[in-house]
Every structure is written in structure tokens, then in C-alpha cells.
Amino acid sequence: xxxKFTISVEHVDKSYRLWGRRSQFAxxxxxxxxxxxxxxxxxxxxxxxxxxxxxxxxEAFGIVGRNGxxxxxxxxxxxxxxxxxxxxxxxxxxxxxxxxLGAGFHPxxxxxxxxxxxxxxLGLSRREIEQRFDKIVDFSGIRDFIDxxxxxxxxxxxxxxxxxxxxxxxPDVLLIDEVLSVGDEEFSAKxxxxxxxxxxxxxxxxxxTHQLDQVRNLCDRxxxxxHGEAVQIGDPxxxxxAYLQAVAGTQPAPPPxxxxxxxxxxQEEERWGSGEVILKRVALTDHDGRDLVALGAGTPVAIxxxxxxRVPQTDFVFGxxxxxxxxxxxxxxxxxxxxxxxNALEHDGRVRFVMPSLDLVAGSYRIDAAVHTKNGRAFDYRxxxxxxxxxxxxxxxxxxxxxxxxxxxxxxxxxxxDAMRNVPAPIAExxxxxxxxxxxxxx
Amino acid sequence: MHELQxxxxxxxxxxxxxARDLKARYRGSILGYFWSLANxxxxxxxxxxxxxxxxxxRQVTPYPLFLFTxxxxxxxxxxxxxxxxxxxxxxxxxxxxxxxPAEALPLVVVTSHLVHFLLALPIxxxxxxxxxxxxxxxxxxxxxxxxxxxxxxxxxxxxIAMSVSSASVLFRDLRDILTNLVQLGFFITPILxxxxxxxxxxxxxxxxxxxxxxxxxxxxxxxxFGHLPGLADTLLMIAYAFxxxxxxxxxxxxxxDVLAEAI
Numbered sequence: 001x002x003x004k005f006t007i008s009v010e011h012v013d014k015s016y017r018l019w020g021r022r023s024q025f026a027x028x029x030x031x032x033x034x035x036x037x038x039x040x041x042x043x044x045x046x047x048x049x050x051x052x053x054x055x056x057x058x059e060a061f062g063i064v065g066r067n068g069x070x071x072x073x074x075x076x077x078x079x080x081x082x083x084x085x086x087x088x089x090x091x092x093x094x095x096x097x098x099x100x101l102g103a104g105f106h107p108x109x110x111x112x113x114x115x116x117x118x119x120x121x122l123g124l125s126r127r128e129i130e131q132r133f134d135k136i137v138d139f140s141g142i143r144d145f146i147d148x149x150x151x152x153x154x155x156x157x158x159x160x161x162x163x164x165x166x167x168x169x170x171p172d173v174l175l176i177d178e179v180l181s182v183g184d185e186e187f188s189a190k191x192x193x194x195x196x197x198x199x200x201x202x203x204x205x206x207x208x209t210h211q212l213d214q215v216r217n218l219c220d221r222x223x224x225x226x227h228g229e230a231v232q233i234g235d236p237x238x239x240x241x242a243y244l245q246a247v248a249g250t251q252p253a254p255p256p257x258x259x260x261x262x263x264x265x266x267q268e269e270e271r272w273g274s275g276e277v278i279l280k281r282v283a284l285t286d287h288d289g290r291d292l293v294a295l296g297a298g299t300p301v302a303i304x305x306x307x308x309x310r311v312p313q314t315d316f317v318f319g320x321x322x323x324x325x326x327x328x329x330x331x332x333x334x335x336x337x338x339x340x341x342x343n344a345l346e347h348d349g350r351v352r353f354v355m356p357s358l359d360l361v362a363g364s365y366r367i368d369a370a371v372h373t374k375n376g377r378a379f380d381y382r383x384x385x386x387x388x389x390x391x392x393x394x395x396x397x398x399x400x401x402x403x404x405x406x407x408x409x410x411x412x413x414x415x416x417x418d419a420m421r422n423v424p425a426p427i428a429e430x431x432x433x434x435x436x437x438x439x440x441x442x443x
Numbered sequence: 444m445h446e447l448q449x450x451x452x453x454x455x456x457x458x459x460x461x462a463r464d465l466k467a468r469y470r471g472s473i474l475g476y477f478w479s480l481a482n483x484x485x486x487x488x489x490x491x492x493x494x495x496x497x498x499x500x501r502q503v504t505p506y507p508l509f510l511f512t513x514x515x516x517x518x519x520x521x522x523x524x525x526x527x528x529x530x531x532x533x534x535x536x537x538x539x540x541x542x543x544p545a546e547a548l549p550l551v552v553v554t555s556h557l558v559h560f561l562l563a564l565p566i567x568x569x570x571x572x573x574x575x576x577x578x579x580x581x582x583x584x585x586x587x588x589x590x591x592x593x594x595x596x597x598x599x600x601x602x603i604a605m606s607v608s609s610a611s612v613l614f615r616d617l618r619d620i621l622t623n624l625v626q627l628g629f630f631i632t633p634i635l636x637x638x639x640x641x642x643x644x645x646x647x648x649x650x651x652x653x654x655x656x657x658x659x660x661x662x663x664x665x666x667x668f669g670h671l672p673g674l675a676d677t678l679l680m681i682a683y684a685f686x687x688x689x690x691x692x693x694x695x696x697x698x699x700d701v702l703a704e705a706i
Binding site: 017028076079081082083095096099100103106108109113117120121122125126149209276294413436 | 455459460463466467470536538539540541542543560579609613614630682694696697701703704705
């Protein structure tokens with residue numbers, strides 16, 4: 001196995017035994033006497049078929065699929081709770097699995113004692129738990145009740161404490177099975193933030209969830225499992241979309257179009273969707289509707305989408321996303337998030353997303369535009385359909401440049417600086433040309 | 444050896460779970476840990492009352508102390524073995540949802556019953572001293588050897604607990620079968636009577652086949668009669684202790700992979 005993968009799953013098959021009264025005893029006998037756990041085909045149900053994938057260190061990997069598609073079985077095999085029938089699973093580092101929060105809490109003893117026992121179960125030593133105890137309790141937010149027996153806890157408090165312990169184990173690999181939806185909004189957000197922090201620190205994450213937004217937002221790659229087979233592995237938005245298409249039944253699932261790990265040209269646009277509605281043209285324009293490919297910070301711009309309606313729709317959402325060239329999402333929104341209720345999408349038309357001032361720091365950016373249903377099934381999804389460059393006089397850093405000014409009072413003074421000295425020549429030229437053009441236009 | 448390393452690695456877990464069991468057991472009761480002392484004390488009181496006043500026993504005197512000597516280790520054995528049959532099944536949540544060393548579960552049952560047994564021993568000792576002061580028996584230094592027997596018995600019980608805890612997941616009838624076997628075992632183990640009072644040699648040999656016999660006889664030798672255990676009993680105890688541990692590890696190891704599915 002190559003060392004660059006934290007998790008590697010190779011040709012894993014898993015069959016479950018059918019547990020009849022007879023077969024149970026037969027299993028006991030054969031396990032004890034013949035040491036043979038092979039199953040007769042009629043006595044087993046296949047749960048996973050020839051599943052292979054690898055997850056890099058620090059990557060977030062999502063698994064989607066219908067109920068019964070084998071997602072949880074796969075997680076349990078990676079954790080080591082279940083053994084694959086054939087195939088191999090290799091995991092490097094300490095695993096923590098959030099499969100059921102607070103599994104193993106004993107109702108009769110206090111939260112404090114349960115934190116210790118749960119931590120030991122997850123592989124910490126008593127001293128390690130003592131060091132983390134305050135952080136765990138603070139995170140759970142139930143300090144007032146920590147010395148009460150757990151049986152007096154509400155189910156929300158129970159999972160809060162369970163989650164708090166599990167994420168403070170400092171795992172190298174965190175497996176999460178459908179647990180981010182626990183607790184109230186506030187705690188849910190806290191969980192997601194904590195998971196993002198862990199991802200940032202290089203923890204490898206595997207998610208199993210039905211909350212497809214989480215897969216899209218948190219994952220670097222995703223896999224769609226159907227009846228125990230990996231149908232598609234790759235970009236999370238695409239995989240989620242293919243899955244949604246299949247669930248909606250509008251189209252047979254698109255075949256995996258490319259090798260999942262193949263390096264793609266980042267300049268190339270990716271596009272997918274059912275085609276019932278099409279974004280014929282997407283452009284970044286200035287005030288006068290002229291296409292832009294390079295602009296200065298703070299320029300007023302609009303994203304224009306020419307929409308062609310092939311099948312009229314009543315459930316539709318328009319969305320845009322602005323990404324830095326390194327893949328960081330700068331901003332994303334859609335009509336649904338902003339509370340616009342779809343009425344009718346009957347004929348062709350134009351959508352304009354108007355920004356009075358695009359306050360970005362110098363760099364290369366791309367734009368995603370999409371039209372999809374409320375639950376995320378794409379009609380047309382155009383990833384990276386626009387590339388543009390922002391130039392700037394100032395060599396400031398980051399993504400977003402708030403409109404600002406420096407004010408000094410008292411004995412603090414500066415000499416005027418040459419703001420252009422750090423700007424690459426072609427961009428500087430462009431800015432100068434632009435600035436000279438502006439006053440002319442106003443006249 | 445590999446299994447022993449695993450157990451050593453999980454010693455904190457076993458200790459923590461045992462403490463949890465003991466705490467949980469007495470949480471909410473007013474007397475708390477005192478019950479671990481009170482239970483055997485009350486038992487001793489009842490035996491003394493029944494066998495000195497109601498039905499004066501002739502065989503061995505003082506009969507209550509003799510009975511008490513045998514019944515404490517027997518209770519340790521019987522309770523630990525019976526409770527271990529459900530130890531894995533009743534923790535299905537852990538086995539299915541957490542990466543958890545399942546062999547810790549029967550061992551936690553054994554250690555928590557060992558603790559109860561150890562808490563009851565001082566009562567036995569006090570009773571022996573009381574009877575000695577009264578002139579009914581004389582105490583001997585052989586009592587110092589009791590810890591060795593306890594170690595051997597614990598190994599023996601732990602091995603059985605590991606076998607039955609895993610096997611009963613696949614074969615649930617085991618629990619009921621064992622309940623009856625243990626009840627029968629109480630009578631074919633020399634607890635209520637002294638083994639020497641059985642005159643038929645074949646019957647005595649049969650009793651010796653019961654693995655608990657050498658342990659109980661040794662406890663009686665060391666505490667009640669004050670002489671060293673016989674060589675046969677000593678060898679049998681060692682054989683049973685290590686044989687049972689080996690069997691326990693083999694059985695548990697072979698069933699481990701199916702436990703999470705079968706529960």
C-alpha cells in the first residue's frame with residue numbers, strides 16, 4: 001500500500017449471514033471445530049460488492065446512498081467492528097468513529113464518570129482524559145449537570161456529551177455516521193465547525209450522511225453506493241447530483257465519465273445535469289453588459305445567465321458560487337437560501353446577479369453557476385464556467401477586501417507610498433488603463 | 444501471549460468498567476458498599492441459626508463455618524459464570540457501535556464478582572477467629588496460602604466466563620443449560636458435606652471430576668482444617684486454571700469475528 005493514503009479499501013466484499021435458528025448453531029460448530037466461516041450462498045445476503053477506494057491524509061470523503069446500500073456496513077468495516085468477507089482494509093493512525101454517540105454510557109453513573117469510561121473505550125488513557133476533561137465539558141455545554149447520573153439527561157444532553165468526548169480523542173481518522181444532525185441548531189453548527197477545524201488540522205474524515213448539503217460543503221470527494229456497489233467516486237457535487245438524479249428517477253444514472261483520480265485540466269469547465277433547463281450563456285459583465293475577464297477590486301459587476309427552458313418547471317433554484325483558483329469558496333448563494341419562492345419557469349429568460357462592488361483581493365477566480373431543484377437535483381450545473389482575474393494596486397492578502405480606510409491621529413504619520421510597486425506589470429498596466437478610461441466615460 | 448498483551452493493554456478499561464459496575468450496582472441504595480459486607484454476614488447468621496439451633500448438624504463442627512468456607516468461593520464461581528453468559532449479549536450496543544475489545548466484558552463480570560468475594564473474605568476470617576476463640580477450631584498459618592488459591596480460581600472462572608460469554612451469543616440456550624448445571628454443581632461439590640464422608644471410591648472419583656471440587660476442598664483444608672492441600676488437588680487446580688484460560692482464549696478468538704453480526 002502506498003503511504004500517501006490514510007485509508008485504503010481494496011476489493012472489499014461483505015456478506016451477512018442469515019440468522020436462522022439452525023444456522024446459528026451451525027456457525028458456532030463450524031467456528032469452533034473447523035475454524036471456517038465461509039458461507040453457503042443461500043445462507044447469506046451480500047451487503048458490499050467489490051468496493052475499492054482510497055482516502056488521502058487530510059481529505060474529507062463523503063459516502064451517499066439509499067438506506068440499505070451498505071454505507072454503515074462499510075464504515076463498520078473501516079472501523080474494524082466488522083470483518084470483510086473478502087478484500088483488505090488498511091487504516092493508518094488512530095480511528096474515532098461517531099457511529100452512535102454516547103454508546104456505552106451507563107445510565108446510573110454520573111456524566112463525569114461516563115466521560116472517563118467513554119474516553120478509555122475510545123483509546124485514551126486516564127491521564128489524557130484528565131487533561132482534556134475541561135475542554136470536553138465546555139464543548140458539551142452541560143457543566144451544571146456533569147455530576148448528575150446520565151439517566152437524568154435529556155437525549156440532547158446525552159448526544160452532546162457523546163460528541164464532545166469523541167471529537168476530543170484527537171483521532172487521525174474520524175468516521176461520522178449520520179450524527180451531525182443531532183442536537184439543536186446551535187450545537188449542530190458547533191459540531192460542523194469542530195469538524196471543519198479537525199479537517200484543517202489534517203484529520204482524515206469519512207462522512208456517511210443523508211444531508212447532501214454537508215457532503216457538498218464539507219467533502220473533497222464523495223462516493224455513491226448503491227446496493228453495495230460503488231457507482232461513482234469523485235467530485236462531491238457531481239456525485240451527489242448523480243445520486244439525486246437516480247433517486248428522482250428522471251434519468252438513468254450517468255456512467256462515471258472519468259477515472260476518479262485522473263488529473264483534470266483545472267481550466268476546463270465541468271458541466272452536468274438533466275438538461276431540462278439549460279444555462280445557455282453565463283458571463284461576468286460590467287455595468288454596460290460587456291464581458292469581463294479581468295477587473296480591479298471593487299468594480300461593480302453582474303453575473304448573467306441566459307436560461308433556456310426545455311421542460312417547464314415549478315421547482316427551481318438559481319445559484320452562483322465564486323471560488324478562488326485554489327478551490328476555496330469565497331461566496332456561494334442561491335435563490336432558495338435567500339428565501340425566493342419559485343413560481344414558474346416557463347419560457348427562456350435571463351437571470352442577473354448584480355454586485356454593486358466585488359471586493360476581492362488580487363488573484364484568479366472562477367464562478368460556478370447552476371439551476372437545480374430545491375433538493376439539489378441539477379438541471380444544469382456549470383462548474384468553472386467563468387474564469388476571471390482581479391488586479392489590485394495593493395498587494396494585500398486573503399480573499400475578501402472590506403471597503404476600508406486607514407485613519408491616523410496624534411503623532412502617527414506616514415509618507416505617501418507607491419502602492420503600485422508590488423503589482424505585477426501586466427495588471428498594473430490594466431489598472432492604469434482602466435483608471436484613465438473611467439473619467440473619460442463620466443464626461 | 445498475544446492475548447495476554449491485549450488484556451494488558453485494556454487493563455485500564457477493565458478496571459474502569461469494573462468500578463462502573465460496582466458503583467452502578469450500589470448507586471441509589473442507602474447502605475451502598477456495606478451490602479457487600481452485609482450479605483455474607485447475614486448469610487452466616489442464617490446458617491448458624493439453622494444448623495446449630497433448628498437442625499443441629501453432626502458431621503463437621505462448627506458446621507456454619509464449614510459451610511461458609513465453601514459457599515463463598517462457590518458463589519463467586521456461580522455468579523460470575525452465570526452473569527457472564529449475558530455479558531456480551533447485553534452490551535450489544537458496544538460491540539456493534541464501538542471498536543471495543545469484547546473479551547473485556549466477561550472479564551469485567553469476573554473482576555466485579557472477585558471484588559465481592561474479596562470483600563466477604565474478612566467476614567469469613569472474623570468468623571473463623573470467633574470460632575477459634577470459642578475453642579471450636581484452631582487457626583493455622585495455612586490460611587496465608589489462601590491468596591494463591593484465589594488467583595488460581597480467578598483464572599479458572601475467567602476462562603469459563605470467556606468461553607460461555609461468546610458461545611452464548613450464538614447459542615442462547617447455553618444460559619438456561621448453565622443455570623441448571625450450576626444448580627446441580629452445588630450439590631456435587633463438597634460444600635454441604637465433607638468429601639471424606641463419601642465412602643464409595645468410585646463416587647469420590649466422580650466428585651473429583653467436577654472442576655470446582657479441588658478448589659472448594661483446598662479452601663476448606665487451608666481455612667477450616669488447617670492443613671496443606673493434597674498434591675492431587677493442587678495439580679488439578681493448576682491444570683484447571685490454565686486449561687480453562689487456554690480454552691477461553693481459543694473459543695473467544697474463534698467467535699470474535701462473528702460476534703458483532705450475531706448479536
